[in-house]
Amino acid sequence: MPVNGNLNLDQVNSVSSETAKVELERCCGSSVWVEKMMARRPFHSQDELFGAADDIWFKLSPEDWLEAFSHHPRIGDVSLLRAKFASTANWCENEQKGVQQATEDMLHQLASLNDDYFDKFGYIFIVCASGKSAGEMLEILKSRMSNDKQEELKVAAGEQAKITKLRLEKLLS
Numbered sequence: 733m734p735v736n737g738n739l740n741l742d743q744v745n746s747v748s749s750e751t752a753k754v755e756l757e758r759c760c761g762s763s764v765w766v767e768k769m770m771a772r773r774p775f776h777s778q779d780e781l782f783g784a785a786d787d788i789w790f791k792l793s794p795e796d797w798l799e800a801f802s803h804h805p806r807i808g809d810v811s812l813l814r815a816k817f818a819s820t821a822n823w824c825e826n827e828q829k830g831v832q833q834a835t836e837d838m839l840h841q842l843a844s845l846n847d848d849y850f851d852k853f854g855y856i857f858i859v860c861a862s863g864k865s866a867g868e869m870l871e872i873l874k875s876r877m878s879n880d881k882q883e884e885l886k887v888a889a890g891e892q893a894k895i896t897k898l899r900l901e902k903l904l905s
Contacts, residue, residue: 738905741781745774759899760892761803762796765789778904782897789893797889801855804895806846807869838866845873852877853884860894 739747739755747755749770756766768788775781849857857873864872876884 739903741775741778741904744781744904755903757803759903760785760789760800760896762789762792762800764792764796765800765896781900781904785896785900786893789896790889794885797885797892798855800892800896801858801888804856804858806856807842807859807861807873835866838870842866842870842873845870845877849873849877853881853888855888858888858891858895860891860898862898 744752744755752770752773753766756769757763760766765785765788769784772784772788775784846857857876859869859872861869876887879887
């Protein structure tokens with residue numbers, strides 16, 4: 733069975749551990765999350781899979797969350813998408829489709845504010861970008877800059893959970 737392909741639930745349960753790990757890593761970059769998801773196989777329904785994903789995610793440590801965040805490119809960083817994140821580039825590109833129509837000024841604002849965000853919080857801005865325009869993402873980024881570190885980490889973790897669910901859905905499509 734090829735890696736980086738779409739699987740049905742039976743295949744998620746029956747592929748080799750190595751293949752399952754690779755596919756789950758495409759959905760969430762936390763190695764602890766992947767290990768714990770592997771331990772819960774087999775899943776009897778998609779709802780059980782999605783429930784396990786959330787249950788595990790929200791019980792992880794902040795360090796595990798930060799590991800997952802490090803597996804994302806910055807919003808709008810297409811060159812990094814292609815180079816570093818080849819296994820999820822197609823998914824990320826579709827997730828960040830709203831940035832493709834951004835004006836040059838908006839892209840510069842996003843890049844600058846992304847840098848400010850990283851300086852303040854120590855990790856890249858995480859947002860579930862699917863269906864959002866560049867302007868919407870910029871407004872979300874601006875609004876989250878006023879959060880304190882603890883509050884923002886929880887918000888970012890919630891966004892990562894949304895991204896993980898979308899990617900699990902893509903894996904199963």
